[in-house]
Amino acid sequence: MSTYVDLQGAAGPWAAHADDAGVSVVINPATEEQVAAYRNATEEDVDAAVGRASVAAGLWGRTPPVERAELLLKIADAIEAEAEEFARLECENVGKPIAHAREEMAWVYDVIRFSAGAARVSHAPAAGEYANGSTSWLRREPLGVVGLITPWNYPLLMAIWKLAPAVAAGNAVVLKPSEITPQTTIKLVDIVNRFLPPDVVNLVLGDSAAGKAMVAHPKVRMIAITGDTATGKAVAASAAATLKRVSLELGGKAPILVFADSPVRETARDLVAFGFANSGQDCTAACRIIVEESAYNEFADAYCDEVGKLRVGDPTDVETTMGPLVSEKQLESVSGFVERARGYGAVIRTGGERLRRPGWFYAPTVVTDVEQTAEIIQREVFGPVVTIQRGRDEDEMLAMANDVVYGLSASVWTADLGRTMRLTRDLDFGTVWVNQQIFTASEMPFGGFRESGYGKELSGHGLDEYSQFKHVMVKPELTS
Known part of the structure; x- marks a missing residue:
């Protein structure tokens, strides 16, 4: 059966016909029935999204943290207001039980609200005279454009774990969900873009080719990905060509x-x-x-x-x-x-x-x-x-x-x-x-060792992953 689906227009230019070439088809895993079809992003699509994000990053990065925080809190409220629809989509697209999908929503709001607060808190050392009669201070600055690649098992939650701190830190992002579970991410981006300035958050849909284009793009300053270990190694190898920062949350065998x-x-x-x-x-x-x-x-x-x-x-x-x-x-x-x-x-x-x-x-x-x-x-x-x-x-x-x-x-x-x-x-x-398993807290970092990757999500460390720190050292008077 051929289907057009665009989630009330939220999919925008990505809505497609299942019989078209270069299309990813979304299937309900409980019924094996087609749910939607979306056009796969090309390298040109990715380049355009990065270009838009590059322009937006300049203004968004200079927005005061308090304003970023206020917008994130509005986003959290808007997502909470549509929690049942998010849970329904996650149930239909991933196949997780509806009761579990509903429980998961509370983690989503909490991470956004924590990131909003963390944007306003500095962990930098106090300004002071540390050497040479100069005054030093530390600036936490955004990276610019960040590429986010999320997995199929927890598409909404993993998107939030990356998107919320990246945006809170002042970055613009290009977000690519898994081609088999994009539904909640499409809805998420639609809500986010009701509140944020244009092009701070850019959605691309598609398969691994789109992800590879993001990783290789010279204007993308960081890639954050949740995936398997083999994919993480390939991302790290590709990212090395432009020395971009990489955050890898990979496989586990607990x-x-x-x-x-x-x-x-x-x-x-x-x-x-x-x-x-x-x-x-x-x-x-x-x-x-x-x-x-x-x-x-x-x-x-x-x-x-x-x-x-x-x-x-x-x-x-x-x-x-x-x-x-x-x-x-x-x-x-x-x-x-x-x-x-x-x-x-x-x-x-x-x-x-x-x-x-x-x-x-x-x-x-x-x-x-x-x-x-x-x-x-x-x-x-x-x-x-x-x-x-x-x-x-x-x-x-x-x-x-x-x-x-x-x-x-x-x-x-x-x-x-x-x-x-x-x-x-x-x-x-x-x-x-x-005496427990799986639970996380927004205040505590999450990330692995060895072949489970590197980098941390959640907590203040998570916000720092999407920031760069500049030491400013000022000598008040010139001396001869």
Whole structure:
């Protein structure tokens, strides 16, 4: 079926016919039905967007922080007023359960409102006479034009994590969402542009070609991207040609260390929720559980029992707790991981197959009896697949946790304060939770180590990512 969709005109020049050449088609993953079709941006489109942003950046960067903050607060209010429509679009486009999409909206407003406040706060040292009889001070200045590339799993939230601090810091932006989940981003940009000066925020739609053009463009001073590790490496390599700044939030393989002193049933219940949220399509998903040996059998049984309570189905149903995978390609990728694991002797405790129904649904899957070196342990599956391993003691569990290339997030489940202090120090991950998972706070930075990328989002550090700092040193009198 051919469809024209432009979200009440918000898609502007990007609305297209599905049968046209150079078009990305948006599919509802729960029904496999076409939702929309959009024209892919060309290199010329990207160049034009960067040109508009370059002009806008000059004026916006000189706008006082208080004025930027006031506009951002209005944007947050406007998004909140349309929260239900955003949640509906996210449910339809990504396939996440509507109840989860609604809960996510509160994080969206909070990040915008925090960024508005952070724009007005300086962390610079006080002006003073530090050397040579001169007075020094530090200026925080915008970079100019920033390119933002966002992923398909949390399209709205990740757009806000980048857009809000970038704009708060005084930059103009060119924003490209994933071609398979652009719906909430289109609506977001439409709302933002009701309040901001023209061309401060520029939308481009399209596939990887548009992203590559943004990364290579000499007038783009920074690229911020959330994506997989391979994409991040390619972006960093391309950006090196113009020495532009890069912020990379990449893949993860979160280790979950469960100790015998943790309440087994409650811990299993919580970890199922954190492992299968968004169908496991989350770089911080609780996907790699390592259990102290004395509690392993009891925990594995309890965990599989809790997985059986998940309600997989129509994401528009408020009772649904897990929806489909985002695309047929992702379904095939996840299925491949499980089949290869089965082939080398892993035990599939539950799940391990596509569900027989319309849509790209894969059964919640638990894999045990798998070696530390196995692919399913070492690589990001990004789907509803959780592995459970056993560790003899704290030292072995720590070694297993750190024995991957990723370093995004981890969690520890214990009542032992001493163990908490040791492991939060020794786990080589950018975020370490204790007795919880996935939650973030706008006041705290988020970002990974090693092949999970570099750069920080959220907090004052997030605003600083989109700023450059200039030292001004003034000697009041000339001397001969």
